[in-house]
Amino acid sequence: MAIIETTGLTKRFGESVLAVDDLDLTVEEGEVFGFLGSNGAGKSTTINMLLDFVRPTDGHAEVLGYDVHRDSEAVRERTGVLPEGFGLYERLTGRRHLEFAVDWKDADDDPDALLDRVGLDPDDADRPVADYSKGMQQRLGLGMALVGDPDLLILDEPSSGLDPHGIRQMRELVREEADRGTTVFFSSHILGQVEAVCDRHRRRPAGSRRRKVAVEVARRRTADRRRVRRRGRRVGLPGGRPAPGLL
Amino acid sequence: MTTTWRDVARKDFADAVRSKMVWGVVGVFVSFMGLLLLVAGAAFPSDVEVEAEMGLAFVAELAQLFVPLVALIAAYMSVVGERRSGSIRVLLSYPFTRFDVVAGKLVGRAVVIGSALLVGLVVTLGLAVVVYGVPEAGATLGLFASVLLFGLAFTGLGVGISAASATRGKAMAAVIGIYLLFLMFWEPIAAGVYYVLNGTRPGIQVEAWYFLLKRLSPIEAFRALADSIFEISIGSPVLLPVEDTAGATPEQLELANRVAGELPFYLSEWVLVVVLLAWGVVPAALGYLRFRDADLG
Secondary structure (H helix, E strand, C coil), X not given: CEEEEEEEEEEEECCCEEEEEEXXXXXXXXXXXXXXXXXXXXXXXXXXXXXXXXXXXXXXXXXXXXXXXXXXXXXXXXXXXXXXXXXXXXXCEHHHHHHHHHHHCCCCCCHHHHHHHXXXXXXXXXXXXXXXXXXXXXXXXXXXXXXXXXXXXXXXXXXXXXXXXXXXXXXXXXXXXXXXXXXXXXXXXXXXXXXXXXXXEEEEEECCCCCCEEEEEECCCCCCHHHHHHHHHHCCECXXXXXXXXX | CCCCHHHHHHHXXXXXXXXXXXXXXXXXXXXXXXXXXXXXXXXXCCCCCCCHHHHHHHHHHHHHHHHHHHHHHHHCCCCHHHHHHCHHHHHCCCCCCHHHHHHHHHHHHHHHHHHHHHHHHHHXXXXXXXXXXXXXXXXXXXXXHHHHHHHHHHHHHHHHHHHHCCCHHHHHHHHHHHHHHHHHHHHXXXXXXXXXXXXXXXXXXXXXXXXXXXXXXXXXXXXXXXXXXXXXXXXXXXXXXXXXXXXXXXXXXXXXXXXXXCCCHHHCHHHHHHHHXXXXXXXXXXXXXXXXXXXXX
C-alpha cells in the first residue's frame, strides 16, 4: 500500500517562484524514504503540502490513503512530524512539551522513556526550552514526533543542529522505528546522511529542468553501504555530474 | 478525535501566563493607579465627604487607556508569533484544525488577560479602599464585570489581527492603528458622519443614532457602561472638541437630555454588553477565515 502518493504536485509562491513542479512521488509502506535535494529545491514545501501547512497550486496528494487537505486531521493523527526550522514554546519545559504531545496524540507514552530515547538529560527536561541549544531542541522535537507510535514519521532535515554523535543516535532511532514497521520519510540536503540511514537509494530529478526536486528512494533490508555509494554516484543528475549542494 | 480547541487553550494559557510582558503592563497599570489614587485622595480638602465610588470611577477612567493596552499587547502575537517562530508547525503536526488554533488562542488569551486584569483590579480596589473607604458591592461588581468584558473585546481584536497577519510587523501596525482609532479617531469619525448627513456638528440635542454609532467603539461602549454603573459621567481619556457642546452644563450633557423623547431600545445598556461581546468574537472569526486559507510555510 502506498503511504504517500503525490500526482502532479505543484506549488507556486506568487508569480515568480515555482517551489515544487509537477512532483509524482510514491512511498510504500515500511520504506525508509530519503528525500534528497539542495537547499531551496522544494523539499520542505513538499512536506508542508503533505501536512496541509501549505496548499498546492496544482496536483494532488494522499497520505495514509487520506486526502492531505480534506482529511488532514486523520493524516496527522497517525503521523509523527519533525518540521524544518520549527520553534518550541520557550517558556515551557521540555517535559511539558512531551506531556502536551502525549495529550494531543491521545497516547500514553512515558515522557521519561521518550527523553531517554532521544538522549535528553532528565535534568535538562525540567528547564525551560529557551535555555536549550539547537541540538537539544532538535532532540526534543524528535521525541515529540515519536509520541503515540505513529504509522508514518515525517522528518524534515532531522540532522540539522546535531553533532556527529547525535546524528548517529538519530540514525539508530530511524532504524528502530523502521524495524517496528513505521514508514519513515525524511529529507536532507546531505547525501552522506541519506546514505547513512537508507540501505539502498535511487535519486531522480523530478519535474522540470528548471527546478530539481531530487528524490532518494531507499528500501530497507539491504545493508550494504558500499553498494549504496556506487548507486548514489551512478544515478547523479544527467551528464554524470553530481547535483550542486548534494555532496 | 479528542483534540480540540480546549487543548490549544490549555497550552496557550500555560505559555502566555508566563509572559513577563503581560505582567509588566499590569504592574505599570497598578502602580499608576496607586499613585493617582493617593494624589487624588490628598487633593480633596479634609472636610469634603468623598464617596467611595469615586475611587472606582477613577479606576474605570484609567481602564479606558490601560485595558486595551494590556489586552492588545497580550494578544497581538498569539497566532502570528507562532507562525514566525515556527511553533505553529509543531502545534499543527498534531490533529488540530486551524479553527481549533484560533478558538483555543482566543479562549487561552482571554483567560490570561482576564486573570491579569483581575489581579490588577483587586490590587487597585485595595488601594481605593484605603484612600476612599469601602465602595458598595453593586458598583464594585459592575466595575469588575465591565472591565473583564472590555478586556475580552480587545482580546478578540488582538487575536483576530494576529490570526490575519503574516508578519509580526503587520500585526503590530494593525493593533497600534486599532488602539488609536478607538481612542482618538472614533468620535471625530462619528461626528464627521453626522456632519455629512445633517450639515451641522452634533450639538446638545442630537439624533439618537449618533450615540449608537459612537457606542459601536469598544472604548465608548465601556465608558457608557461605566457611566451607567457609577451614575456619573467618567471622562474620555482624549478630549477632542468635535461636538458643538461648549458651555453646556453636565446635566444638559446627560444622554436622556440630549435625545428627544424616549430613549430608543438600541441605547439601552444591554446593547453595550452586546457590542463588547461582538468585538470579542467577530474580529477573531474574521481573522480565522484569513488564517484558514494561509500558507504556513
